[in-house]
Amino acid sequence: xxxxxxxxxxxxxxxxxxxxxxxxxxxxxxxxxxxxxxxxxxxxxxxxxxxxxxxxxxxxxxxxxxxxxxxxxxxxxxxxxxxxxxxxxxxxxxxxxxxxxxxxxxxxxxxxxxxxxxxxxxxxxxxxxx
Amino acid sequence: xxxxxxxxxxxxxxxxxxxxxxxxxxxxxxxxxxxxxxxxxxxxxxxxxxxxxxxxxxxxxxxxxxxxxxxxxxxxxxxxxxxxxxxxxxxxxxxxxxxxxxxxxxxxxxxxxxxxxxxxxxxxxxxxxx
DNA sequence: AGTAAATTGTTATAATATAACACTATGTAA
DNA sequence: TTACATAGTGTTATATTATAACAATTTACT
Numbered sequence: 222x223x224x225x226x227x228x229x230x231x232x233x234x235x236x237x238x239x240x241x242x243x244x245x246x247x248x249x250x251x252x253x254x255x256x257x258x259x260x261x262x263x264x265x266x267x268x269x270x271x272x273x274x275x276x277x278x279x280x281x282x283x284x285x286x287x288x289x290x291x292x293x294x295x296x297x298x299x300x301x302x303x304x305x306x307x308x309x310x311x312x313x314x315x316x317x318x319x320x321x322x323x324x325x326x327x328x329x330x331x332x333x334x335x336x337x338x339x340x341x342x343x344x345x346x347x348x349x350x351x
Numbered sequence: 352x353x354x355x356x357x358x359x360x361x362x363x364x365x366x367x368x369x370x371x372x373x374x375x376x377x378x379x380x381x382x383x384x385x386x387x388x389x390x391x392x393x394x395x396x397x398x399x400x401x402x403x404x405x406x407x408x409x410x411x412x413x414x415x416x417x418x419x420x421x422x423x424x425x426x427x428x429x430x431x432x433x434x435x436x437x438x439x440x441x442x443x444x445x446x447x448x449x450x451x452x453x454x455x456x457x458x459x460x461x462x463x464x465x466x467x468x469x470x471x472x473x474x475x476x477x478x479x480x481x
Numbered sequence: 482a483g484t485a486a487a488t489t490g491t492t493a494t495a496a497t498a499t500a501a502c503a504c505t506a507t508g509t510a511a
Numbered sequence: 512t513t514a515c516a517t518a519g520t521g522t523t524a525t526a527t528t529a530t531a532a533c534a535a536t537t538t539a540c541t
Contacts (some may be wrong), residue, residue: 229506229519248497262522267498272519283413284470286497286528305460316460324454328473330435330446336473340414343458343466359488359537378528392491397529402488416497416528 228278234258235269236290239279245287245313282306282313284342293317300338301326307347316343358408364388365399366420369409375417375443412436412443414472423447430468431456437477446473 228236234255239246246254252266260266270288273279279288280302289304292315303316303325321341329335358366364385369376376384382396390396400418403409409418410432419434422445433446433455451471459465 231520263498264500265521268519283472305464305466314460318458318460321458325471325473328448328451330444330448330473332478334435334475334478336435336475338474339471340474341455341469341471342413343455343460344468344470345464345466348462348464361489393529394491394531395489398488 227276228273229269231260231265232269232272234260235266236273236278239273239288240290242290244311245282245285245289247285247287251288280304280315282342283340285311285313287313289313289315291315302339303341303343305343305345305347307350308344309346309350312347312349316341357406358403359399361390361395362399362402364390365396366403366408369403369418370420372420374441375412375415375419377415377417381418410434410445412472413470415441415443417443419443419445421445432469433471433473435473435475435477437480438474439476439480442477442479446471 235251238251238254248263248266248270251270252260252263255266270279270281274281274288277291277300279290281288282304284306301322303318303321305314305316306312325339325341327335365381368381368384378393378396378400381400382390382393385396400409400411404411404418407421407430409420411418412434414436431452433448433451435444435446436442455469455471457465
């Protein structure tokens with residue numbers, strides 16, 4: 222929880238709005254929402270996003286170009302991420318399954334190669350949408 | 352192999368260039384490379400790409416906004432995809448592991464929910480790059 | 482031939498993301 | 512406390528990725 226203190230002004234503003242959002246936010250949605258706080262340009266947003274992703278406070282949902290706060294306390298760095306995405310309502314949930322992360326962290330390809338990092342996105346219908 | 356016959360002119364042009372490429376191609380790279388064949392506008396490329404993804408002839412590498420031909424004969428539909436990506440040379444390889452696909456196809460989240468579709472991207476360094 | 486569905490061609494524009502440069506703040510080490 | 516390195520900021524411009532809208536054409540099927 223010390224990490225929060227290390228955020229700079231812009232990073233904190235961007236992180237706060239993402240953390241409060243029930244759904245992943247897109248960069249320009251964030252921009253529009255923080256213009257009243259003095260953040261005027263896309264780059265200011267993207268730079269904060271890059272940093273936040275780097276330190277694992279948020280994750281990028283690649284298939285949606287959107288950002289979500291990390292809800293997995295064990296995930297300090299954006300190294301191993303898994304999400305479920307509802308194809309109707311677009312609800313995104315971070316999956317934290319010890320079994321899954323163990324399986325993937327230990328996965329070796331045909332050449333016996335192991336990977337340090339992965340991102341997994343599951344698609345389907347959430348409870349409400351089926 | 353019948354599927355190839357079903358491709359339309361544009362789809363075939365786009366697919367051919369992707370299939371021949373040793374690396375994933377971006378939409379505008381494709382566009383520049385097919386302009387001599389009469390494809391002039393981004394939409395012509397994106398429409399073909401959409402269709403090719405839909406029928407599973409190609410896959411989109413979400414983290415790279417690039418497209419690669421499917422090299423997995425069993426994967427007729429773009430439902431279950433896994434790739435390894437080298438963070439230095441950007442080499443992308445489609446992973447076909449029966450174990451992995453079985454594990455993911457059967458994965459259930461905390462609510463017992465199963466997912467019909469997934470995309471997994473592993474990151475690391477390829478043999479040549481380490 | 483008639484018709485529905487898919488595909489195409491085209492122009493314009495939206496949405497996502499980075500380059501480049503000058504400046505400011507912060508930490509740290511002499 | 513000055514010097515220096517590193518990271519962050521503000522700004523303008525631009526690059527990259529992707530879709531809207533509409534008319535015309537092709538295709539498969541009856």
